[in-house]
Amino acid sequence: MRLELRPRANVPWWANALSPVAALAVTAAVGAVLFAALGKPPGRALYVYFVEPLTDPWSLHELTVKAAPLILIAVGLSVAFRANRWNIGAEGQLIAGAITAGALPVLAPGVSGAWVVPAMLLLAAAGGAAWGAIPAILKTRFGANEILVSLMLVYVAGLLLDYLVRGPWRNPGGFNFPETASFPPDARLAELITDGAFSGRANTGIVIAVVLAILTFILIARTLKGFEIAVSGESPRAARFAGFDERRTTLFVFLYSGAFAGIAGAIEVMGTIGQLRPAISPGYGFTAIIVAFLGRLNPLAIIVAGYLLALSYIGGEAAQMMLQLTDRTTRVFQGVLLFAVLASDTLLRHEVRLVRAKTVAP
Amino acid sequence: MIAILLTIVTAATPLLLAAIGELVVERSGVLNLGVEGMMVVGAVAAFAVALSTGNPWLGVLAGAGAGAALSLVFAALAVGLATNQVATGLALTLFGIGVAGLVGEGFVGVPGVKLPPLSVPGLSDLPIIGPLIFAQDPLTLLSLALTAGVSVFLFRTRAGLRLRAVGDAPAAAQAIGLNVIGIRVAAVIFGGVCAGLAGAHLTLVYTSQWIEEITAGRGWIALALVVFASWRPGRVILGAYLFGAVTIAQFHAQALGVAVPSQLLSALPYLATILVLVLIAANRRATMVNTPAALGKPFVPDR
Numbered sequence: 001m002r003l004e005l006r007p008r009a010n011v012p013w014w015a016n017a018l019s020p021v022a023a024l025a026v027t028a029a030v031g032a033v034l035f036a037a038l039g040k041p042p043g044r045a046l047y048v049y050f051v052e053p054l055t056d057p058w059s060l061h062e063l064t065v066k067a068a069p070l071i072l073i074a075v076g077l078s079v080a081f082r083a084n085r086w087n088i089g090a091e092g093q094l095i096a097g098a099i100t101a102g103a104l105p106v107l108a109p110g111v112s113g114a115w116v117v118p119a120m121l122l123l124a125a126a127g128g129a130a131w132g133a134i135p136a137i138l139k140t141r142f143g144a145n146e147i148l149v150s151l152m153l154v155y156v157a158g159l160l161l162d163y164l165v166r167g168p169w170r171n172p173g174g175f176n177f178p179e180t181a182s183f184p185p186d187a188r189l190a191e192l193i194t195d196g197a198f199s200g201r202a203n204t205g206i207v208i209a210v211v212l213a214i215l216t217f218i219l220i221a222r223t224l225k226g227f228e229i230a231v232s233g234e235s236p237r238a239a240r241f242a243g244f245d246e247r248r249t250t251l252f253v254f255l256y257s258g259a260f261a262g263i264a265g266a267i268e269v270m271g272t273i274g275q276l277r278p279a280i281s282p283g284y285g286f287t288a289i290i291v292a293f294l295g296r297l298n299p300l301a302i303i304v305a306g307y308l309l310a311l312s313y314i315g316g317e318a319a320q321m322m323l324q325l326t327d328r329t330t331r332v333f334q335g336v337l338l339f340a341v342l343a344s345d346t347l348l349r350h351e352v353r354l355v356r357a358k359t360v361a362p
Numbered sequence: 363m364i365a366i367l368l369t370i371v372t373a374a375t376p377l378l379l380a381a382i383g384e385l386v387v388e389r390s391g392v393l394n395l396g397v398e399g400m401m402v403v404g405a406v407a408a409f410a411v412a413l414s415t416g417n418p419w420l421g422v423l424a425g426a427g428a429g430a431a432l433s434l435v436f437a438a439l440a441v442g443l444a445t446n447q448v449a450t451g452l453a454l455t456l457f458g459i460g461v462a463g464l465v466g467e468g469f470v471g472v473p474g475v476k477l478p479p480l481s482v483p484g485l486s487d488l489p490i491i492g493p494l495i496f497a498q499d500p501l502t503l504l505s506l507a508l509t510a511g512v513s514v515f516l517f518r519t520r521a522g523l524r525l526r527a528v529g530d531a532p533a534a535a536q537a538i539g540l541n542v543i544g545i546r547v548a549a550v551i552f553g554g555v556c557a558g559l560a561g562a563h564l565t566l567v568y569t570s571q572w573i574e575e576i577t578a579g580r581g582w583i584a585l586a587l588v589v590f591a592s593w594r595p596g597r598v599i600l601g602a603y604l605f606g607a608v609t610i611a612q613f614h615a616q617a618l619g620v621a622v623p624s625q626l627l628s629a630l631p632y633l634a635t636i637l638v639l640v641l642i643a644a645n646r647r648a649t650m651v652n653t654p655a656a657l658g659k660p661f662v663p664d665r
Contacts, residue, residue: 005444005662086448138636143643147395147448148586152632155579163625289452328463335457339435342445342453350662 005350015348020294020305022348023340030336040323048322049315059318061193061200063310065272068205069094069264069281071306073288075213076260078297079220080253084233087254089135089150090261091285092157093128097262098269099161100127102180102276105187106169112186120187121208121266128262129255131157136254140247146254154285162278169276180276189271205267210303212260217299229253261285282313283331290338309334364493366610371494371502372568374606376401376560378505380584381591381598382512383556388588389516390549391529391656395451396436397557398581399458404429404561406466409572412475412565421475422501422562429558430551432458437550441543444660459575469572477501477566499567501559506599508556513595525549529654532661542661557581579632586635590642592652601638608634 031049032042053059073090080087087093101124105111135149162178171181189203220226232239232249239246268280291309295302316330380397387394407428412421432454440450477499480486485496495503516522525545527535532542564576583605591597612627620627 007662088448088452138640138643142640143646144636144639145586145589145643148582148589149636149639151582152579152586152635155632156629159625159629163623166625167623286452286456289449290456293449326464326467328460328467331456331460332464333460335453335460338449338453338456339439342450343439343443346443346445 004353005346006353007350011349016296019344019348020296020301020341022344023294023337024308026340026344027333027337030340031333034329034332035325038325038329040325045319045323045325048319050311053311053314053318057198058200059314061202062314063307064192064202064206066310066313067306068203068209068267068271069284070288070291070309071206071209071213071303072264072267073257073261073285074291074295074302074306075209075216075299076257077288077292078295078299078302079216079229080257081292082220082233082297083229083249083253084236085250085253086147087132087135087150087257088147088289089132089153089285090257090288091281091283092150092154093131093258093261094265094268094281094285095154095157095161096131096258096265097124097128098265098276098280099157099164100124100130100262101266102169102183102269105183106180106276109181109184111184114186116184116186117189117270120270121263124262124266125259126262128265129259132254132258132261133251136251140250146250150254161276161280165276165278171275178278182275183270187270188274189267201272203267203271205271208263208267209306212263213299213303220299225252261288264288287313287334290334290341293338293341309337312337364490366614367494368498369613370603370606370610371498372606373609374602375499375502375505376563376568376580377584377587377605378509378598378602379501379560379563380557380581381587381602382505382509382595383553383560384584385588385591385593385595385598386512386516386525386556387549387553388657389529389593389654390525390546391532391654391659391661392441392546392550393447393451393658394433394436394440394454394550394553395448395585396432396454396458396581397553397584398577398579399455400429400432400554400557401458401561401564401581401584402462402575402577403432403458403465404558405565405576406462406469406561406572407558408562409469409474409565410465412477413469413472416475418475418477418566421566422477422559425558425562425566426555427558429554429556429561431554433550433554433557436554437547440660441546441550444662447658447660455581463574466572466574470574472572474565474570474572476570499563501563501567504559509595509599516595526654529656532656536663542663546661557584560584583631583635586639590638592642593654594652605631605634 028046031046035042035045053063077090101120104120104123134153135146138144138149139146165180166178169180171179189205192202193199228244228249231242232244269276273280287309291302291305295305312330312333316327319325320327380401384397404425408421408425411424412418436450436454439445440447479497480500480503482496486492524540528540528542528545536542565572587598587601590601608631612630615627616624
């Protein structure tokens, strides 16, 4: 007995929409088993994890706070993944962006004015892009493996941030805590709803994320560059015949995804955190890879997918408080979700058959 | 001198174990980026079983088993269902870190069980080699034996030739009647066992305690070592010991109070990895000849 995969001649339109839903259903089922194994009532645990956070304004705000960086990074990565280029170091590019954005208020503590926020966002984009350019240039110049180089740079960026906040950038009046001084008000992102029953911590970061997602959608669907990226990803040979420069595509997608991750880093430190610390991201750069695939590399679908993965973080926190479940379950969930997304993609694009006897070669 | 060499060997062993396993996987045409995940799960499984049974040998077995179990998930998806290997490997790493954190939560700060060093009559008393290899933990000896075994297997046996054929030209291999899927699944499981053993070494020998994310990127460095070795087992030994030396040099420099930020020293293994990847890639001929031609490409068997 063995499995046989046969590519479908034409994938029905509903299959594309259905595969993420199927993946979520599988993940929920695995989750139920996991909760039962941990001795928690599965139904209640799933409710606490995935439904309850949607029922009150406070957690909707928290959801938005976490969704914004995930959406931004995943949108950038979707461009790289479409080109079949593997930037898996977004976490490092996020940190680099946070550092370059934070440099402004740290080195010029008195900055004020409406120009500060856009300037910091631009600095962050430049910092993230520069960090992303390293693996791209080492790839195009020397042929170094971009997957491993981009990943190694995650550790290096983390250590660089650690050095800065414990060393030269440490807040002199901060009782030796490893953190910079708090950013001045003009270096912070504004909150969306500041008073009333629906007020909360969600800030303009989500607006930036959604606008950039829409712009990226247009880039992919409506421009020559988008076409170049798609051709380069699906058939490098065809791209060469068309005269598209492979190296330039590599550099472009790494700069693009690096810049987006950098902006995500700025949103984190200019939004809820308000200063630089040794740890500024709970692994957004890695989780965003799952977001990108769950959104099928479509920037608009990624907005929805970003909220879903944000829910896994918020749900994890809720489950920790209400069911004494460790937040490690969140990572397990996220891994299972990516497995399920990848598997359901194959299963919907192929006819799968169980073949009984071994076929004998003629 | 011997003492320093000893620490280098101990630091190198997990890298060597994980890299030699991944080398076989990649020679079969499969890129499993989940080494870090399999390693960390192997580490926690080994620690937990050794602690609860009091027997470190059962811990070693558990580490290998846990690595293999995780690699089966990868094999089912990336080989069986021909999913994207890069994404599946990443998922395996995320999943593995999550599972290990979940299982290991109660073990943080608990003293573990140490695997006793070998003592081979006659051999352990040899000068230099004796203390370095035969009076070390048994996994070090195993890692060297495995490397030699893999070298012989790949280049001196028919089965090894078949595995390389599957990695270079899966369609042609299938046409001459080889079971491409079966061979690749077997290779992936071997890689899982090796990564699990590497994890077991971390918690039973190297630190003998459980720390969250104890692997600290070693799985990724092992992946880079395979590239560094241009897919040749002998060169994996060289690479692993070189990286072991970098790790140890960093500790010694920190202890001596060298006037550089400790973070820069901690970053050395990662920076060295990048440097090595660049230098190796610049030598295109050696890389081109040995890179498995079908590496990372999903294979769907023809009927």
